Amino acid sequence: MTSSDVNFSQLQSQQNVPAEFFWPEKDVAPSEGDLDLPIIDLSGFLNGDEAKTQLAAKAVREACMAHGTFLVINHGFKSGLAEKALETSSLFFGLSNDEKRKAHRIPGNISGYTAGHSQRFSSNLPWNETLTLAFKNGPPQVIEEFLTSRLGNDHQEIGQVFQEFCEAMNGLTMELMELLGISMGLKDRTYYRRFFEDGNAIFRCNYYPPCKQPEKALGVGPHNDPTAITVLLQDDVVGLDVFAGGKWQTVRPRPGALVVNVGDTFMALSNGNYKSCFHRAVVNVEKVRRSLVYFSCPREDKLIVPPPELVEGEEASRNYPDFTWAQLKRFTQSGYRVDNNTIQNFSSWLASDSAKN
Numbered sequence: 001m002t003s004s005d006v007n008f009s010q011l012q013s014q015q016n017v018p019a020e021f022f023w024p025e026k027d028v029a030p031s032e033g034d035l036d037l038p039i040i041d042l043s044g045f046l047n048g049d050e051a052k053t054q055l056a057a058k059a060v061r062e063a064c065m066a067h068g069t070f071l072v073i074n075h076g077f078k079s080g081l082a083e084k085a086l087e088t089s090s091l092f093f094g095l096s097n098d099e100k101r102k103a104h105r106i107p108g109n110i111s112g113y114t115a116g117h118s119q120r121f122s123s124n125l126p127w128n129e130t131l132t133l134a135f136k137n138g139p140p141q142v143i144e145e146f147l148t149s150r151l152g153n154d155h156q157e158i159g160q161v162f163q164e165f166c167e168a169m170n171g172l173t174m175e176l177m178e179l180l181g182i183s184m185g186l187k188d189r190t191y192y193r194r195f196f197e198d199g200n201a202i203f204r205c206n207y208y209p210p211c212k213q214p215e216k217a218l219g220v221g222p223h224n225d226p227t228a229i230t231v232l233l234q235d236d237v238v239g240l241d242v243f244a245g246g247k248w249q250t251v252r253p254r255p256g257a258l259v260v261n262v263g264d265t266f267m268a269l270s271n272g273n274y275k276s277c278f279h280r281a282v283v284n285v286e287k288v289r290r291s292l293v294y295f296s297c298p299r300e301d302k303l304i305v306p307p308p309e310l311v312e313g314e315e316a317s318r319n320y321p322d323f324t325w326a327q328l329k330r331f332t333q334s335g336y337r338v339d340n341n342t343i344q345n346f347s348s349w350l351a352s353d354s355a356k357n
């Protein structure tokens with residue numbers, strides 16, 4: 001199957017899902033209930049209320065040490081922006097296949113449109129269409145430029161809305177970096193905020209069509225995000241599962257809330273104190289599901305090294321090698337399929353000769 005073959009408007013009407021979309025039993029094991037997640041009200045922290053900041057930091061710490069995920073509310077997004085961004089993603093995925101394929105992902109790049117990732121993989125295909133865009137704060141408006149270069153001027157509002165949404169996500173991520181620094185009790189609470197202020201991000205729109213065999217297929221297979229901190233907006237359709245307490249558990253959609261996940265790069269920056277969130281997306285028979293995912297990344301050439309106080313003392317030792325995001329990104333885009341062992345396999349690859357050239 002190649003990406004030009006995967007046409008979900010046809011596939012979803014067929015009684016049987018093609019075997020390429022089937023996943024192993026262990027990956028499709030049903031969720032065993034709702035994950036009880038802390039709901040962090042950011043208003044106190046954002047308003048400089050130190051007592052409320054410490055309460056929020058404590059809840060963040062417990063969640064990040066356990067499974068690497070928490071919810072945030074009162075995050076300061078302009079009213080209606082999240083809904084507008086979700087509707088705009090529906091506008092894009094509602095375009096004709098020919099129109100969407102003008103934005104197709106070019107092999108070796110992250111940006112672009114995919115359907116079932118069938119350009120890259122031949123089995124365990126994800127039951128989703130995706131649009132992935134590189135984001136960098138400030139001019140030029142990289143998202144609008146990419147979409148205009150591919151789609152022309154017909155759908156300029158798509159790029160404008162996504163650019164505005166990513167700017168809001170960027171602002172929130174910087175605040176979260178400071179809260180994470182506080183939660184770790186760093187001497188310099190701005191350590192992570194400063195580490196990421198010259199960073200960038202990857203913005204991913206996920207579109208999951210209804211599926212006739214949701215017990216065999218997956219919207220996105222089990223994985224840890226290789227990036228730093230992920231902020232995820234899901235619509236009102238259940239589908240995000242986190243592996244916690246030895247089982248898959250559902251992250252129930254909550255109006256106004258955003259999901260925050262620790263990724264591999266931030267786990268390394270915490271020297272393993274905070275867990276990279278192991279998660280997946282499941283699909284269902286009836287409804288389309290959408291999610292908008294903002295993956296924060298450090299500047300590509302920055303060495304990923306934990307703050308000194310997390311590696312001092314005879315007990316402490318480095319749990320991950322020195323690496324840059326450029327190296328880990330290259331690893332995920334030149335053959336290795338991101339799963340829940342990416343950082344371990346990456347570390348071995350880094351030590352091997354193939355990484356030297």
Ligand SMILES: C=C1C[C@]23C[C@H]1CC[C@H]2[C@]1(C)CCC[C@@](C)(C(=O)O)[C@H]1[C@@H]3C(=O)O
Pocket residue numbers: 110126202220221223224225226227295329332333337338
């Ligand atoms: C660096 C990246 C690789 C992926 C896109 C970004 C951050 C998340 C990664 C991904 C979404 C995790 C699940 C598997 C994946 C292959 C996918 O479903 O798209 C991953 C992306 C990728 O490798 O392109």
Ligand SMILES: O=C(O)CCC(=O)C(=O)O
Pocket residue numbers: 204206220225232234239240279280281290291293
């Ligand atoms: O759609 C979701 O809820 C999860 C998507 C995800 O994990 C990803 O895009 O990395």
Ligand SMILES: [Fe+2]
Pocket residue numbers: 223224225279
């Ligand atoms: Fe993910």
